[in-house]
Amino acid sequence: MHYVQKYLEKYQLIKTSNNKMNSGSNTNIYLYCNYYSFYSQKVLMTLYEKNVDFEPLVVDITKGEQYSPWFLELNPRGEVPVLKVRNEVIPDSTRIIDYLEYHLDQELTPIINVSRDSKVMKNINRFRDLLEALPAGVITVGSFFHPHLCGTPKLPFVFPVREVLKSGDLVSSKNLRKLAEENPKAKGILLYKAEIQDRKHEILTNEEEYLKVLNIVDAVFTQVEDQLKEQSEVSDSWLCCDKFTIADVNLAIILQRLWELGLDERFWTNGKRPHIENYFNRVKLRESFVKTIPNMAVHIKLIFTSQPPAYVGAAGAVSIGVVLALAYMLKKLI
16 A cells, blocks of 8 residues: 555645644643544643643554554553653543643643532533543444444545445454564553454444444433533533533534534434534634644645545545545544
């Protein structure tokens, strides 16, 4: 797939140059991330909300950089995001967000401790837990195996990207076991991840099991809709109060992923849940959201400038090279 890598190298250069902070920055805070990683997006949006001075360091997952020895030293699980603050290394998006709230400068904009009202705080924590429990990876890959349960996918999860990602999922546990043999220090964790991947695959390929996952999402969104309806009586309110909180970050990012997968049609559009639909339209305009979510149209246009596109029939706007490049890039991000 050398022609795919050619697109990717240009793409990665574009992303890195557009998102890293100035080299003259004096920050001691670094985030190892990838802009298409669901869990990286949650941390990025939190950092932007809190106005933290940080430098994002893009981990090139298309080349398996998350399994390179240097990165496994940071996080033996081989997962992004990872936060580094001076000599402290914090993996896992939930732990990172808690660290940002409780261990950095308390003068930073709060995103968890936003109220002294115990009822408000209880609600924030409840919705944070509900939304964090939704399995974004299972929802994402499962939609590729059961497209009839979804609506119309958007970039980057268009056909044939979904087919490439689906094929990659079939061999992911095998690849993890191979990596375990090549990385003795992380062998135990990588073998455990391979076992988890096998169990996930059983859910992904079984329509009845996947429907159970979608039904859980549906039940959570019923609670979200009811909460937003209640909050709609308060002008300019968000999910739990007038402040934008960690519950809102979690909701914004999961809504974006479901929208990309075409699952918005299942869960909230066409009058199904008008308060969620209105919320999503509002949050998309928020500065932290705009900074966090990659602009696919811009990056595809930039990729096109490197070589004349060969258009795909009815798809019209997406070339074979770009689609394959995106598929290759996203294979290990979800």
